[in-house]
Amino acid sequence: MNTSALTPNAWEAAYLRFESPDQETRKFVRRLSRFGASRWPRDAQIVELFCGRGNGLRALANLGFTRVEGIDLSAALARQYSGPGRVIIGDCRHLPFENESRDVLIVQGGLHHLPTLPGDLETTLGEARRVLKRGGLFCAVEPWLTPFLSLVHWVCENQLARRLLPKIDALATMIEHERETYDQWLAQPQEILATFGRFFQRERTHVRMGKLIFVGHKFFN
Ligand SMILES: C[S@@+](CC[C@H](N)C(=O)[O-])C[C@H]1O[C@@H](n2cnc3c(N)ncnc32)[C@H](O)[C@@H]1O
Numbered sequence: 001m002n003t004s005a006l007t008p009n010a011w012e013a014a015y016l017r018f019e020s021p022d023q024e025t026r027k028f029v030r031r032l033s034r035f036g037a038s039r040w041p042r043d044a045q046i047v048e049l050f051c052g053r054g055n056g057l058r059a060l061a062n063l064g065f066t067r068v069e070g071i072d073l074s075a076a077l078a079r080q081y082s083g084p085g086r087v088i089i090g091d092c093r094h095l096p097f098e099n100e101s102r103d104v105l106i107v108q109g110g111l112h113h114l115p116t117l118p119g120d121l122e123t124t125l126g127e128a129r130r131v132l133k134r135g136g137l138f139c140a141v142e143p144w145l146t147p148f149l150s151l152v153h154w155v156c157e158n159q160l161a162r163r164l165l166p167k168i169d170a171l172a173t174m175i176e177h178e179r180e181t182y183d184q185w186l187a188q189p190q191e192i193l194a195t196f197g198r199f200f201q202r203e204r205t206h207v208r209m210g211k212l213i214f215v216g217h218k219f220f221n
Helices: 010-018 021-035 055-062 119-130 148-155 159-166 168-178 179-186 189-199
Strands: 045-051 069-072 086-089 100-108 132-143 201-208 213-216
Touching: 010 168, 021 132, 021 213, 045 055, 045 086, 045 119, 055 069, 069 119, 069 159, 119 132, 119 189, 132 179, 148 159, 148 168, 159 179, 168 179, 179 213, 189 213
Parallel strands: 045 069, 045 100, 069 086, 100 132
Antiparallel strands: 132 213, 201 213
């Protein structure tokens, strides 16, 4: 492997300092409860797409799930994972899993990194649908342009806030480095919801604190 791929780039370095692994794992545990994870069988086969350094897998393990995997493009982030699950380095637009082989797929803040909309979103959701068993669950949480998120953006533009608040500086740095795909994502809410609805039977959508939560099933027919 190219060793430079193991050194975090500017976005990855900001992501790593945004939250500690424990903070992130606790956040993911809260999100999993919003997805309805308390009702999922503990031996469900679960994959976290765009899993970063794998704290979503840790959250799942903390809740008692025993068959967890993750996939992320970044070797520098994936190598930080240590735990009972398996993390694969790969592109979520081409999932290395067999058809109808998994019960639950989760995305936490990955789809807004896709370079083209709707093309890459359709490809990724198509892959997710292919891999899910019939009736399998697709859960996503992604940034959503609410008044709260606009306020966060405003704070991120304030140099004093960035100097005083390391978390704001890390977030502002991440946004700067993902600007193109982030802005593209935030500008197309109706198209994105319509695309989710074409691939999955919507169970629930919820917008809260600058995030969209989507939970849907793979159609049975
Ligand atoms: C905001 S992080 C999400 C990590 C974690 N789920 C979280 O919520 O903090 C976005 C992740 O998407 C990964 N990524 C971007 N494009 C990808 C792709 N096409 N396939 C797989 N991972 C990708 C990046 O390496 C990064 O780890």
